Amino acid sequence: MQTNGLVEQHWVRVWLYCLTDAVLCNAALIAGIYLRTTTDGTKNLALMWPGLIVAGITLPCVTYIVGLYAPPARSESWLARGQTGTILGVLLCHGAVLLVLTGFFYINFSVRFGRGIMAVGGTLSFLLVLLHHLRLRNQAGHHPAERVGLLLTSAQDEATARHLVEQYRQSMQVVGVFTTAYQSPRASWPVLGPSEQMVELAITHGLSRVVCSWDAVHDQALRDRVSTLRYSGVPVVSLLSWCEELLQAAPLHLVTPEWLLSASGSPQMQYLQKLKRLSDVAASVLVLLALGPVMLLGMLAVRLTSRGPVIYRQRRSGQRGQVFELLKLRTMGVDAERHGAVWSSTNDPRVTPVGRLLRKYRIDEIPQVINVLRGDMSFVGPRPERPEFVAQLAAQIPYFQERQMIRPGITGWAQVNYPYGASVEDAQRKLEYDLYYLKNMGLVLDMFILLDTVRTVVCGSVWSSPRPTLPAVTATPAPAAMPLPVPSQQTPVER
Numbered sequence: 001m002q003t004n005g006l007v008e009q010h011w012v013r014v015w016l017y018c019l020t021d022a023v024l025c026n027a028a029l030i031a032g033i034y035l036r037t038t039t040d041g042t043k044n045l046a047l048m049w050p051g052l053i054v055a056g057i058t059l060p061c062v063t064y065i066v067g068l069y070a071p072p073a074r075s076e077s078w079l080a081r082g083q084t085g086t087i088l089g090v091l092l093c094h095g096a097v098l099l100v101l102t103g104f105f106y107i108n109f110s111v112r113f114g115r116g117i118m119a120v121g122g123t124l125s126f127l128l129v130l131l132h133h134l135r136l137r138n139q140a141g142h143h144p145a146e147r148v149g150l151l152l153t154s155a156q157d158e159a160t161a162r163h164l165v166e167q168y169r170q171s172m173q174v175v176g177v178f179t180t181a182y183q184s185p186r187a188s189w190p191v192l193g194p195s196e197q198m199v200e201l202a203i204t205h206g207l208s209r210v211v212c213s214w215d216a217v218h219d220q221a222l223r224d225r226v227s228t229l230r231y232s233g234v235p236v237v238s239l240l241s242w243c244e245e246l247l248q249a250a251p252l253h254l255v256t257p258e259w260l261l262s263a264s265g266s267p268q269m270q271y272l273q274k275l276k277r278l279s280d281v282a283a284s285v286l287v288l289l290a291l292g293p294v295m296l297l298g299m300l301a302v303r304l305t306s307r308g309p310v311i312y313r314q315r316r317s318g319q320r321g322q323v324f325e326l327l328k329l330r331t332m333g334v335d336a337e338r339h340g341a342v343w344s345s346t347n348d349p350r351v352t353p354v355g356r357l358l359r360k361y362r363i364d365e366i367p368q369v370i371n372v373l374r375g376d377m378s379f380v381g382p383r384p385e386r387p388e389f390v391a392q393l394a395a396q397i398p399y400f401q402e403r404q405m406i407r408p409g410i411t412g413w414a415q416v417n418y419p420y421g422a423s424v425e426d427a428q429r430k431l432e433y434d435l436y437y438l439k440n441m442g443l444v445l446d447m448f449i450l451l452d453t454v455r456t457v458v459c460g461s462v463w464s465s466p467r468p469t470l471p472a473v474t475a476t477p478a479p480a481a482m483p484l485p486v487p488s489q490q491t492p493v494e495r
Helices: 006-036 041-047 050-067 083-106 116-144 155-167 195-203 213-219 222-232 241-247 257-264 269-305 353-360 370-372 389-396 398-404 413-418 424-440 441-457
Strands: 144-150 170-181 191-194 209-212 237-238 310-316 323-327 376-381 409-411
Touching: 006 041, 006 050, 006 116, 006 441, 050 083, 050 116, 050 170, 050 441, 083 116, 083 370, 083 376, 083 398, 144 195, 144 398, 155 170, 155 241, 170 195, 170 323, 195 209, 195 222, 209 222, 209 241, 257 424, 269 323, 269 353, 269 370, 269 376, 310 389, 323 370, 323 398, 353 376, 376 441, 389 398, 389 424, 409 413, 413 424, 413 441, 424 441
Parallel strands: 144 170, 144 209, 170 191, 209 237, 376 409
Antiparallel strands: 310 323
16 A cells, blocks of 8 residues: 655645746846846856855745745735735745845855846846646646545544545545445445445546545455556555645554554665764754854843843753753743743733743844754754653553653754644644654655744744644553653743
């Protein structure tokens, strides 16, 4: 059964969109160079290549940040929900490129685009990129709905599929379900017939794919039919892979030990960890240089508005349960947890007015870059939990310890998709995003998460419109895979 490749297709598609915009922008600027220069255009092009690189990187990054690469039905950005929004979005992105190029010009970074080249090249780039995005919108609006057949073996799996179909009814059509000895369909979907005739029925009804439960392949007879169907040209995917593709999260009640084994068995995992560490060190130095003044202003604001230390040290549980001290700007009063550690919430009354502003724009987290340099954390990864909560959450949430197998991160897939957690249910939701990241982690995904983080900082919080998700399902916690450290004493710290 196909379980890999579906999710990767989404990020490959986004990467191709970014590359297309970069090529179109550079092609337009090169045309502007040849049209506006009276001397040898090739010679001028050789002098202006730094500007082309800056423009080719800035445009797709800003375009991703404003949400123009997401399908209109899934995008949280209003700029991607209408033709007028698309036009304004592309115009906004080109305005950002203009500002960046102008800034580099004035610091003499060999960006020598004149006003004529900027006018001609910028106009051509705007038109070409706009046509590209209007074409993407047109394709999204006229793409035929996917014809899906379901092979489900439990009422819970059927409920999960029903919620997915309700959220994405514009892009998919459930043609019907196959009956099995384990489950008679309860939903209002048509019955295609018995699973014994699955191959013939799938071809007859022109199914684009068949979604099946994990339990279906544990039965020898069903497994043989699924294999025959796959080799007949009809893709078969697991219900969990379908959820990953649509929700970009791994619903916890569908996760199995076999899925975790395939998720962590990537042969390039060790190489990836070393490459991530190298990039973390380089990025930490650059971030400290760039955001050092902002951090100093934040420290000054904390000092002038409340008593107590400016830098707060928090005990957090890191990779493989190792406890370390996380650094951040203090956003609460010094007596915020005089009665012990408690959950933080979005509108926590213990947060000071200045602290609320620092949290809103993530300025309080800049000192964590020092933790990255030390090797305690990475830039991208699961959020490090407090040791006081780790044992509690591991006892109530299955597979919670999996998120501790890699270095925690300042930002991560869960952080940019889900707000502050204030309960065990919130922690379970964030774990579903963390498991998705653990399976699909890579430098390309890290880059997109960092761009999502920029969007979060600019907007002040995660998107107000929540991402589509599934209703919470209580699952039995899995056996502990490793002992977790429990601190001998609680240190009054803020979350």
